[in-house]
Amino acid sequence: MVAIEIGAATAAAMSADPIPREARRVLHGLASAWSDVADSRELEVVPLKGAMTNEVFQIKWRTSADDSSAPRKVLVRIYGEGVDLFFDRDDEIRTFEAVSRHGQGPRLLGRFPNGRVEEFIHARTLSASDLRDPDVSALIALKLREFHGLNMPGPKKVLLWDRLRNWLKAAYSLCSSEEAKEFCLDMVEDEITNLENVLSGEDQRVGFCHNDLQYGNIMMDEETRVLTIIDYEYASFNPIAYDLANHFCEMAADYHTETPHILDYSKYPDLQERERFVQNYLSSSGENPDSAEVDNLLQNVEKYVLASHLHWGLWGIISEHVNDIDFDYMEYARQRFQQYWQRKSETFG
Structure with a gap:
């Protein structure tokens, strides 16, 4: 998978709400636990392009009334169709968690039926x-x-x-x-x-x-x-x-x-x-x-x-x-x- 941010015009042309309801519940729960998030339901969805298996989105929350403050960010991954032909998703999740425990990758922050929420890597x-x-x-x-x-x-x-x-x-x-x-x-x-x-x-x-x-x-x-x-x-x-x-x-x-x-x-x-x-x-x-x-x-x-x-x-x-x-x-x-x-x-x- 490759992912980069796409322009605002392209993003606007996409679905108004590409994030599934179950994923929004997970995101709301995460943001509600962060005291610096101004409004846990006021989130910005930034589609990332270049993915060849999944759909990937960057999620941002404003952290204060000061527009210059850094927003909170996570990554939402929505699984592509037919991936069960390539690998077992439960095995992949276990691998993801094990690699994370070794300090080698992003942390798993939450799961929903057809995807997950990951730590956003600032790199x-x-x-x-x-x-x-x-x-x-x-x-x-x-x-x-x-x-x-x-x-x-x-x-x-x-x-x-x-x-x-x-x-x-x-x-x-x-x-x-x-x-x-x-x-x-x-x-x-x-x-x-x-x-x-x-x-x-x-x-x-x-x-x-x-x-x-x-x-x-x-x-x-x-x-x-x-x-x-x-x-x-x-x-x-x-x-x-x-x-x-x-x-x-x-x-x-x-x-x-x-x-x-x-x-x-x-x-x-x-x-x-x-x-x-x-x-x-x-x-x-x-x-x-x-x-x-x-x-x-x-x-x-x-x-x-x-x-x-x-x-x-x-x-x-x-x-x-x-x-x-x-x-x-x-x-x-x-x-x-x-x-x-x-x-x-x-x-x-």
Whole structure:
């Protein structure tokens, strides 16, 4: 999910009351407990754009008669349609709460039937260009290593391959025979199995992975330069090489253009960038990795790029049929599958 504020004119054109009644009850209860809020029912709703799974809103309350005082803010997330095909919402809530207990993300402030209220992080969301800044990239590598080391509840088993098979079944059940033929879905089961067989034989380091580390899911406090990773809907235990591969793939995207679904793979990081990121990642805990360790992880990352393309290609096909958000999911899926077949021949010959 990516979110930025939209203009007042656009906001006015949207529904007069996009916040569900149940959510307003939660918001009223929160604001009533804050003594500095002037009127708990007098709130401002600011739609945020760029989300590809949920609707997201910033909620503000005036805190005094002085217009210059900082307002109270929270974030309201209204869940998108069809997300139960991608992940279990109860599991995602438990993950959200556990990450928060580790001090790694926003606090959960309240829940309602089709969404939740979260702490508003006072930091800016990164941009696509930030990922190419060597200093910011180094901070991301350090934060990702920290995230991978979180002691999370539940079995610490790799989820990737089961998820791909489940999503393939969902894609088959939703798309037309023409779409299934276009994306060669009858071949994907074997592709998943072949990838699993090849990669499971490698020396794998498994950690708690974000699995969706695009720029919009990383926030930075400009004063302290502290990063916060947000949105854990797809988070699970996986090979850390997969998480790095997915992050590198996201450098091809800019979700805040007129064509947010278009990917530019000329922006995929070159070997020098990838080496720098892996070196920063491995050395972040005080280790001094040798060149063989760096090279081994780099090679695994490049193989897991294929799994990332299958993952988001299937996600795009499913989303096209269950989500009403204004995003060309099918074209996005086409690009990911095209990259899969192209990179497969380059990676394995």
